[in-house]
Amino acid sequence: MTASQSQLRADAQENRARVLAVARELFAERGIDVPMAAIARRAGVGVATLYRRFPTKESLVMEAFTEQFAHCQAVIDKALLDEDPWRGFRTVIENVCLLQATDRGFTAAFVSTFPELHSEVRDRTWEGFAALVERAKESGQLRADFSPHDLTLVLLANSGLAGVPVEMAVAASQRLVAYLLEAFRTGTDALPPPVPLSLDLVLC
Amino acid sequence: MTASQSQLRADAQENRARVLAVARELFAERGIDVPMAAIARRAGVGVATLYRRFPTKESLVMEAFTEQFAHCQAVIDKALLDEDPWRGFRTVIENVCLLQATDRGFTAAFVSTFPELHSEVRDRTWEGFAALVERAKESGQLRADFSPHDLTLVLLANSGLAGVPVEMAVAASQRLVAYLLEAFRTGTDALPPPVPLSLDLVLC
DNA sequence: TGACAAGTGGAGACCCCCGTCCACTTGGCT
DNA sequence: AGCCAAGTGGACGGGGGTCTCCACTTGTCA
Numbered sequence: 151m152t153a154s155q156s157q158l159r160a161d162a163q164e165n166r167a168r169v170l171a172v173a174r175e176l177f178a179e180r181g182i183d184v185p186m187a188a189i190a191r192r193a194g195v196g197v198a199t200l201y202r203r204f205p206t207k208e209s210l211v212m213e214a215f216t217e218q219f220a221h222c223q224a225v226i227d228k229a230l231l232d233e234d235p236w237r238g239f240r241t242v243i244e245n246v247c248l249l250q251a252t253d254r255g256f257t258a259a260f261v262s263t264f265p266e267l268h269s270e271v272r273d274r275t276w277e278g279f280a281a282l283v284e285r286a287k288e289s290g291q292l293r294a295d296f297s298p299h300d301l302t303l304v305l306l307a308n309s310g311l312a313g314v315p316v317e318m319a320v321a322a323s324q325r326l327v328a329y330l331l332e333a334f335r336t337g338t339d340a341l342p343p344p345v346p347l348s349l350d351l352v353l354c
Numbered sequence: 355m356t357a358s359q360s361q362l363r364a365d366a367q368e369n370r371a372r373v374l375a376v377a378r379e380l381f382a383e384r385g386i387d388v389p390m391a392a393i394a395r396r397a398g399v400g401v402a403t404l405y406r407r408f409p410t411k412e413s414l415v416m417e418a419f420t421e422q423f424a425h426c427q428a429v430i431d432k433a434l435l436d437e438d439p440w441r442g443f444r445t446v447i448e449n450v451c452l453l454q455a456t457d458r459g460f461t462a463a464f465v466s467t468f469p470e471l472h473s474e475v476r477d478r479t480w481e482g483f484a485a486l487v488e489r490a491k492e493s494g495q496l497r498a499d500f501s502p503h504d505l506t507l508v509l510l511a512n513s514g515l516a517g518v519p520v521e522m523a524v525a526a527s528q529r530l531v532a533y534l535l536e537a538f539r540t541g542t543d544a545l546p547p548p549v550p551l552s553l554d555l556v557l558c
Numbered sequence: 559t560g561a562c563a564a565g566t567g568g569a570g571a572c573c574c575c576c577g578t579c580c581a582c583t584t585g586g587c588t
Numbered sequence: 589a590g591c592c593a594a595g596t597g598g599a600c601g602g603g604g605g606t607c608t609c610c611a612c613t614t615g616t617c618a
Contacts, residue, residue, distance in 0.1 A: 158565095159564060159565065159615060161614080161615065162564075165566090185606085186607080187604095187606090197567080197568080197606090197608095198565095198607090198608080198610095199565075201607060206606090300533075303529060303530055306515050306517070307515065308511065309514040310511045311511065311514070312514075322507055325507060326507055330533055333534065363584090363585060363586080363593095363595065365585065369595090369596090389576085390576065390577080400596060402580095402597055403597075405576090405577060409577090560617105560618095561617100562617100563616090564613105564616095566613070566614085567612090570609085571606105571607090572606090572608100574603105574605080575602105575605095576601105576603090577600105577601090577602095578601080583594105583595080584593105584594085585593100587590105588590090588591090
């Protein structure tokens with residue numbers, strides 16, 4: 151029991167965890183633009199504490215979203231094990247888009263922390279997805295001119311929905327994904343119902 | 355020749371025009387978040403001049419994008435006159451998405467100035483598009499479960515591409531639109547080529 | 559229990575934004 | 589030519605963001 155996990159004092163360790171939890175909450179709710187002061191306030195600590203644990207805002211963002219990144223990776227890995235190539239492909243797109251629609255900060259965190267520490271993760275993800283695409287094409291269920299780059303296209307498009315209230319964003323995302331999957335495939339399915347989006351909603 | 359267009363002094367009139375031109379440029383290039391000071395600087399005037407002509411930033415945005423709004427309206431009106439319902443429908447979506455991909459500030463301007471002065475324009479646009487949808491459905495070329503709200507969905511999705519460099523955004527937008535139109539229709543077309551988007555590009 | 563390193567919070571330095579104020583300049587009319 | 593209202597630009601107030609500094613508190617270990 152010398153250093154169960156780190157040499158942080160017990161109270162400090164607890165504070166750190168609470169900050170991280172609050173950060174995840176607020177980032178998901180309001181995006182990564184929430185002020186550090188807001189996170190500190192809701193966590194019941196001063197800003198200094200926050201900066202002592204996370205030297206920069208970006209490092210906090212990075213740490214806060216690590217589990218989401220891991221989740222994505224897991225989704226892809228699991229999909230590769232699926233016996234039905236199309237179902238694997240579809241599941242990846244659906245899950246990632248759902249995550250994106252649910253967690254407001256996800257995309258921004260993804261891109262803002264991407265170039266740095268995660269290049270290996272990125273490569274692994276990319277390879278995994280490329281393999282998934284290949285499999286799905288070979289099985290004849292995915293159109294031949296689909297490009298792995300289209301994943302980015304989907305992600306970018308789906309990120310455009312981030313502005314609307316969460317439940318709407320989720321519904322809208324589902325419909326968008328359904329449309330796109332239909333275009334990607336060679337069959338036809340029923341779409342989820344239309345979402346009564348209004349342009350007034352786009353900014354907060 | 356008493357007051358050819360306004361009672362502004364000649365030099366003031368020229369300054370105003372230059373400010374407006376510069377604003378359009380910068381808004382298109384960098385989005386509506388460009389500082390007023392940047393616009394003033396590039397236009398070769400002081401900020402005061404800028405605020406004298408446009409009491410608030412929003413009014414400048416509004417005025418700068420009026421022609422784009424009008425363009426949208428014109429596109430819809432013209433499409434309603436098209437003898438081929440599907441082509442009209444498709445053209446509207448393609449044109450508006452192209453505008454959106456080309457002009458970085460467009461979407462933000464659209465939504466940020468929408469609630470106020472343009473509600474009548476909005477309604478007219480909406481009605482026009484709804485009619486377009488109806489026509490295209492009746493002709494059997496547009497799927498029956500397409501909702502006019504899906505226009506907003508398309509616009510939101512397409513706005514997600516705003517972050518990447520313009521040429522890429524245009525290409526990406528074209529591919530996205532092609533995918534979506536394919537899903538909206540009942541036929542099949544060749545897609546434009548894949549765009550080698552990388553996630554690193556998303557933020558500037 | 560006491561000493562001290564580790565931890566803390568709030569004030570404030572620094573920066574960037576919108577919008578205003580005011581002393582100075584300049585176009586246009588007589 | 590000369591007057592003056594119209595026009596101008598830069599300094600500045602106010603707000604909000606990130607991150608730092610430092611005097612004070614608190615957990616921990618002997």
